[in-house]
Amino acid sequence: MSSQQTAATPDQPQVSSSTAASTVREAPDDPPTGHVVVIGGGPGGYEAALVARRLGARVTVVERSGLGGSAVLTDVVPSKTLIATAEWMTIADRAPELGIRLDGLAGSGAAGGPVGAADVLRHRIDVPAVNARVKTLATAQSQDIRTRLEREGVDVVAGTGRLVDPEHVAVTDADGRERELTADVVLVATGATPRVLPDARPDGERILTWTQMYNLSELPQRLIVVGSGVTGAEFAGAYTSLGADVVLVSSRDRVLPGEDADAAELIERVFTQRGMTVMSRSRASAARRTADGVVVTLEDGRTVEGSHVLFAVGSVPTTRGMGLEEAGVRLTPSGHIEVDKVSRTNLRGVYAAGDCTGVLPLASVAATQGRIAMSHALGDAVRPLSLRTISANIFTAPEIATVGLSETRLREMGTHYRTSMLPLSRNPRAKMLGVRDGFVKVFAHSGTGTVLGAVVVGPRASESIFPLTLAVTHRLTADEVAEASTVYPSMSGTIAEVARMLHQRSTD
Structure with missing residues (x-):
């Protein structure tokens, strides 16, 4: 789930594949930029396809399970939908503290019959209904992606892709029939699948x-x-x-x-x-x-x-049995595809993005890798991937959002830094909402005051981390963050207050 995160252990399952029947349209004549074949329709794949089309390439996406990949169908979207339901239960638990009472009864007692213990009105989870909603939202999101790709002129082929060589991709459909696509550029974005212990084989029931x-x-x-x-x-x-x-x-x-x-x-x-x-x-x-x-x-x-x-x-990369090693693509001992900061493999014209690379198991990183790959391959201006500016979030309650260098990494690097931290319990907006757990922590360079990293723990931390992501990305100082106006009362007020605490008086 969306998972957080070490680069060597992707936290998302497989991103390559499409069960839904798909009609392959006649492809247009090859434009000057040629034909891009994308294996895998997850975030790394479909974002790459959109960039390639905008740059004038003819694009084919090979996908066997459904567009959006595991991020949409079995991982990020489903898990965060489930978590959203759980979050409402957490909020409901705070209702009495906020002065909210559940007046009345449900069941036979409310209809005039005898009242029993089970008739007291309370929140209850309907698991089949929750899971039905999860699947419906995932399917709808997958269809939205398909509609967008087809509207942009991307050909979607249902099947399993295999790299023959840097210029050819074999596609096997559900009936076992194989066809071969000729490519000028290939992007592999096949994701990863859950790791299974030998003595704990999943049965799907218990x-x-x-x-x-x-x-x-x-x-x-x-x-x-x-x-x-x-x-x-x-x-x-x-x-x-x-x-x-x-x-x-x-x-x-x-x-x-x-x-x-x-x-x-x-x-x-x-x-x-x-x-x-x-x-x-x-x-x-x-x-x-x-x-x-x-x-x-x-x-x-x-x-x-x-x-x-x-x-x-953890997870294992979906790279075996795809012809990668036979074609000469270099893999790590863990089975991940080796790529550089513009998503190139060691084979000219072959790129890779997402969890199959083991760079960082986040849908946002996969999408960024895919976009960078196409920009580089098709001659557009490109900025190499920098993990320093990537923000990430753990969707627990409260959430944990991070950006930039961690405190552990700063110590390992021997960087001189200062830390400022305040609990959310002091924030007036948090008090109004009954929020007690959480904090904002910011790391700044001791000399320049530049924001090096930050941690936000609290409700919707995934939203609150954005101003600190801007600060890290654009190398703002803590003073520059502190000078920006915030709404009162607001949770973001604590971010500004933490930044003010990092101010160093000028001695000039």
Whole structure:
């Protein structure tokens, strides 16, 4: 889920493929820029296709599962839709604090019959309805992408792509028939799939990957989540808010081990306050079904029983069996495609984007890589990818948004920096909304005052991080951020206040 994030462990599943029937239109005559073939219709693929069309190329996208890839169909859009529902439950929990009372009864009592304990009006999750909405939104988004591509003149071919050589892509359709496309430029954007443990094979019913969570017909009575990275933390938090009893199994000392320490500590505290059980320094080795649930075995011999188990232990790139190695494309030991900062592989005319490259498992990064690849391949002005300016978000409650250099990285680099941090609980808008958990933290260079990085923890942190992303991208100083006017009262007021705290009095 959208996952956060180490470059070596993508947190999204496969981005290559299309089940929906598709009619391939007669392609127009090749323009001067030639023919671009994109393998995979996820963010890296469809964004690249749009750029290539704008630059005058003829473009064909080969996709076997549905446009939008896993980001739209099984990962980002579905998981964040589920999390949005869970967020409303979290907000509802604050209702009494805000003076909101649930007056009246539901059920037979409200209709004049006898009143029982089950007749008290309360919020309840209808899991089939929630999952139906998740799938409907994902399908609609996928169709919107298809409509946009076709309107722009992109040919969409349903099938599985395989690289024959830098100038040819073989496409196999659902019936096993193969055709070959000639290409001047090839972009591989096939994503990644959930990693599976040998002794914990998913069955889609009790032992699950995150792509299978939307087939549940009822709320798990006791959900065991294995993996405390971004995906594990997001699903564990969401299902806790939805009312499930959740056990989070973490192999590390804390939840979200790769994130800002203050943010991770806050999230773990919130998780436990909401009733989640967090088992740190516990590594799962196997899972098996029982008559009415599952048993997860840990490496030290302990067992954990539950009704369902979700494995969120990383992803593997979708690069095997695609002819890449045979064609001469260089892969890393983990199976990722090696690319440079303009998305080139070692083969002339062959580019790659997204989770199959292992650069950073974010849909936004995949899209950026795809756009950069086409600009470079087709001779447009291009700025190489810079991860320093990429903002990322973890959709827990509260959210964790980051941009720029982390505190850990600043220390490793030996950079002289200053830190300023304020809790959201002091913010007047946060008080009005009943928000107590969260903070804003900014890192600035000790000498120049330039904003080097930032962490925002709180509701809609994904929205609040944008001004700090601008600051990092354009190398603004903390003083320049502080000088910008903010609305009172607003959550963004804390960003300006934190920036003011970093002011250094001039000695000139």
